[in-house]
Amino acid sequence: MRSHSEWFPEALLFLLYVPEHVDFNPPAVSCDCLAHVYGNAADHPDRVRRYPSDMTDAEWAAGRPLLPVPAWFQGRGGRPEGYCHRQLLDAIRYLVAGGISWRAMPADFPAWARVYAFFRRWREHGLIAEFHDRLRGTLREREGREAEPTAGIIDA
Template structure:
């Protein structure tokens, strides 16, 4: 462990992502996040990492260059932060994985109100999506693919809503017999999230797909094909062809299929929905705002991709 710690410290000092040399606020370089380097975080003691959701040193080295630069560092307003970015990321990962409430944040993390303020600022500024998309591009390149996908898979998932979800943004899904919300997602062929939208559960798949696929076209100009299940048939196929200039191909079950059958392409997005349910915060929708629900869906994907980037490359791959 001591050898690994020394190797990490050497890597930390040789890969500092700063715009210029800087004097640290602490005699001991415990972290190279921008809050430690330029902010006031160095006065806070280093936190001992103890939870399964905490980032390893290998993960931090992989994601650190992809973190959005704070606005105060680029002269766009705001004050230097007083809390370590790595601790903030670990705190949000802990909350999503463990399904706790904000006020139940363990004492070894920054105060829950500071963590929530960080989460809300990133959500409102679009930094969660920016960080997520940077990670996705790196994972795709690591797998030998282009950073931008050319095909996707669409699906939806209904989940029960907690009492904290207002009546205006919840509904009853008659097909699944669920009173709550519905998550509409599009993934690439690796199962990585491209776009997400959260609606009331009574909103139909085709109705929600109009806005979701329009946003997919705006964010990913190279998309030329999207696979879907039988819930997306009808006029939506022609609308995608004429309005969005890509093909929507429906993968249906045949009449001779019995029981559980793995369908081509559709299993990829269904696996992603299964990945999301590994996070206890997502087993039920607890969020007042649908925008917060969408951010909560992006965070476990951020964790999954950062772990994937930190994983050693298989032999024979470059």
């Protein structure tokens, strides 16, 4: 009877077995938003960024730390979001850029009702203006100016 090494020469063993451990389903999070890291956003599939209104990785990296912290994250109640914050913001940007109605939201975004609920909650709590002010302040400081403007021009 032949031994194992006669049937499978050592040179062919690497074709049958991976020489080191390979993690086919790594636990890495696809997005670094709070809903993915601590919430339930991993239950919903990622989407391919395909629209001109989608945030670039650089825009997301600059805007993510400026997002308001959800109440559930601070222990003030509520439950973690089930949708990626980046996807929700991309959906709102798509809506604003295209001037479409909520119900005409493309199917690759979260459901229009979820996006609208997110937007409405932010609007009711003044978080849209706060986020805008934070972005403006960060941009002004990056340009070497004061975070708050001292004058404004209104053109009708």
